[in-house]
Amino acid sequence: MYGKLKARAEELSGELVACRRDLHQFAELGWMEMRTSSLVAARLTEWGYEVITGRDVCLDEARMGLPAKEVLDEHYEWAVAHGADLRFVEKTRGGFTGVVGILHCGEGKTVAMRFDMDALPVFEKTDTAHRPRMEEFASCTDGVMHACGHDGHTTIGLGVARVLSEIREELSGTIKLIFQPAEEGVRGARSIVEHGHLDRVDYVLGSHLTASDDGKCHICPGMAGTFATTKLDAVFTGRAAHAGVAPEQGNNAMLAAATAVLNIQAIPRHGQGESRVNVGVLRAGTGRNVICDRAKLEIEVRGQTTEVNAYMEAYTRNILQASAMMHQCKLAVDVMGSSAAIECTPELVERIRQVCTDDLAIDVNEPSDMGGSEDFAYMTRHVISQGGMACFTGIQIPCAGVFHSAGFDFDERALPLGVAYYTGVVWNLLGR
Numbered sequence: 521m522y523g524k525l526k527a528r529a530e531e532l533s534g535e536l537v538a539c540r541r542d543l544h545q546f547a548e549l550g551w552m553e554m555r556t557s558s559l560v561a562a563r564l565t566e567w568g569y570e571v572i573t574g575r576d577v578c579l580d581e582a583r584m585g586l587p588a589k590e591v592l593d594e595h596y597e598w599a600v601a602h603g604a605d606l607r608f609v610e611k612t613r614g615g616f617t618g619v620v621g622i623l624h625c626g627e628g629k630t631v632a633m634r635f636d637m638d639a640l641p642v643f644e645k646t647d648t649a650h651r652p653r654m655e656e657f658a659s660c661t662d663g664v665m666h667a668c669g670h671d672g673h674t675t676i677g678l679g680v681a682r683v684l685s686e687i688r689e690e691l692s693g694t695i696k697l698i699f700q701p702a703e704e705g706v707r708g709a710r711s712i713v714e715h716g717h718l719d720r721v722d723y724v725l726g727s728h729l730t731a732s733d734d735g736k737c738h739i740c741p742g743m744a745g746t747f748a749t750t751k752l753d754a755v756f757t758g759r760a761a762h763a764g765v766a767p768e769q770g771n772n773a774m775l776a777a778a779t780a781v782l783n784i785q786a787i788p789r790h791g792q793g794e795s796r797v798n799v800g801v802l803r804a805g806t807g808r809n810v811i812c813d814r815a816k817l818e819i820e821v822r823g824q825t826t827e828v829n830a831y832m833e834a835y836t837r838n839i840l841q842a843s844a845m846m847h848q849c850k851l852a853v854d855v856m857g858s859s860a861a862i863e864c865t866p867e868l869v870e871r872i873r874q875v876c877t878d879d880l881a882i883d884v885n886e887p888s889d890m891g892g893s894e895d896f897a898y899m900t901r902h903v904i905s906q907g908g909m910a911c912f913t914g915i916q917i918p919c920a921g922v923f924h925s926a927g928f929d930f931d932e933r934a935l936p937l938g939v940a941y942y943t944g945v946v947w948n949l950l951g952r
Contacts, residue, residue: 521690521951522879522944528683529939536679536935541657543671546602547639547664550702551586551615554599556637556674558609560619560699563678567685569621569697574611577618578701578711585707585751585856586615602660618708619699620717621681628693629722631949632903633942634896635677636703642667645926652929667928669729674699676727676915676938683943693950696721698899705751706859706895713898723868723910723949724903725942726896729930730914731923737937738885739876740914742869744862747796747822748829749893751857754780754840758849760806760813770811771848774804777815780843784819787835793824795832818856822893826860859895865909872911872945880944882937885916915941 548556557573564571586592592615599609617637644650644658644665652658659665681697698717702708718724732738756777761770781799789795797820804815821836823829837853844851876882900910917934921927 521947525683525943525947526880526940528686529679529936529943532679532682532939533936536675536939537932539678540671540675540932540935543674544652544666545657545660547659547661547666547671548595549587549641549664550638550704550707551583551617552592552595553617553637553701554596554609554612555602555604557612557617557619557699557701558599558605560637560674560678561608562605564619564621564681564697567682569623569681569685572620572622573608574616577620577715577717578616578708579715582711582714583615583707584710584858585702585705617701618712621697623684623688623695625688625691625693625695625950628950630694630696630720631946632696632698632718632721632724632899633677633680634698634700634709634724634726634899635673636670636700637674638670638702638704639664639666640668640704640924642924642926647927650927650929651920665926667924667926668704669923669930670703672729672930672934672938673727675935676942679935679939680942683939684946690952691946691950692952695946695950703895705857706749706893707857709859709895709898713902718899718902720906721903722908724899724908725911725913725945726899727913727915727938728894729934730916731919732916735918736883737931737933738883738916739937739941740885740887740916741872741876741911742864743887743912743914744864746862746892746894746897747824748826748861748897749820749822749857749859750829750833750855752819752836753854753856754817754819755852756815756844756849757852758811758813758847761811763809763811767811770813772811773815773847773849774812776843776847776849777802777804777817779846780817780840783839783843784836787832790823790828790831793828795824795828796822797832797836824861859893860897860901862894862897862912863900863904864911865904868909868911871948872913875944875948876941879948880940882941887914913941
């Protein structure tokens with residue numbers, strides 16, 4: 521069966537490439553994957569899955585970092601105008617863009633797989649040497665680009681869905697395919713977990729494309745080293761005044777923000793693990809002769825462990841509050857995204873390693889620490905806490921450019937490789 525699955529994945533290569541290029545051309549940001557999710561729902565329905573969409577996927581109050589309502593409304597019209605499936609796109613209004621496809625294959629265990637769908641706020645490279653530009657599938661959405669491979673992730677998920685639907689009579693158990701919105705900024709997974717879609721799941725699998733430095737393709741099961749993280753927006757509100765005539769009548773929000781920036785970047789580090797902190801955005805001021813009455817910071821902290829991240833977040837919040845008090849400003853802090861560090865189950869990692877090497881004849885590399893953050897951690901921690909198992913895998917392939925850059929692209933051999941990997945593992949876990 522493993523050979524059959526691998527061969528079938530290769531047979532689908534042309535369709536997978538076409539799918540990936542379509543998604544790349546019509547890139548959508550987090551909570552705005554309206555066209556994308558409508559097409560995913562349509563394909564899953566065609567292949568016989570029970571399909572869950574809209575408010576039934578992401579718990580409303582657990583969503584983080586939502587765009588403004590007018591932005592979501594405008595993008596809905598864009599999605600309709602650019603080929604969204606009208607049978608499903610209506611339920612995406614308001615940013616409810618998650619999709620869950622369930623394949624019932626009789627009694628047995630439940631395997632869940634996560635595939636993320638969102639793009640990044642990046643202007644794609646215009647150089648004709650850039651393959652998406654040269655082959656005419658570059659993003660048509662100004663300032664939005666699949667610069668992290670999520671177009672590949674979604675495509676792999678659809679390929680997995682198709683192949684598993686073709687062998688459903690030979691499987692025992694339940695398959696859940698989770699197409700997640702808003703992974704960038706670690707905003708989306710929590711809302712899916714809190715809606716209950718990972719309850720009573722025995723195995724949860726996730727992956728990310730990673731860069732290969734030897735020109736070959738590999739599978740790296742058990743990727744770890746992700747940082748726990750919290751994304752914060754902090755708004756200082758002061759009082760405006762004339763900077764020359766009556767500066768003493770103002771409360772300078774810019775000074776509060778600047779005080780916070782300098783002190784946040786100087787937080788003492790923790791002895792139990794690495795940490796990161798960055799103030800990425802400061803917006804403040806209306807004129808050179810006006811005491812600033814509003815300033816906004818966009819901040820992220822990270823920790824090698826969940827505990828180190830909690831320390832960094834608490835210290836940051838204390839600095840923000842003290843800075844506001846120092847300059848007699850009000851402070852509002854909103855969490856725009858968060859995630860713990862990923863956990864993998866050693867027994868499942870080893871089982872997957874053996875499937876890849878012994879059964880699928882796929883090259884396996886030792887996993888390296890990712891270093892970034894991944895909200896798949898919400899899913900791994902939830903499933904493990906219920907007695908299940910989890911594995912996060914790197915699909916290692918040659919890449920052009922670096923992740924999150926304007927010139928990023930990946931070798932499309934990753935697509936059938938990913939389909940073969942997932943379907944082979946599912947067969948090992950649920951095959952009759």
